[in-house]
């Protein structure tokens with residue numbers, strides 16, 4: 001009679017569960033998850049639409065990266081082209097200084 005104690009201790013603790021969600025500093029206001037122009041077809045990307053374009057550039061005049069704008073590749077490209085055209089026509093600044 002070997003009374004082995006089959007203490008079935010299957011308490012495997014899941015170690016190695018190091019879920020680091022390194023999202024970095026999220027200090028930008030959250031961009032919409034889907035592209036604005038894909039959802040809203042009435043919004044057209046136009047270099048004359050300065051008010052729109054201004055939302056897609058930074059304070060220093062740079063075009064915002066896609067992770068900030070939330071635009072898809074196609075529309076982000078259109079934004080970039082439109083911004084560059086607007087810059088050329090002096091509707092937007094190359095630098096950030098918006099002197100009135």
Ligand SMILES: [Zn+2]
Nearest residue numbers: 035038072075
């Ligand atoms: Zn899009």
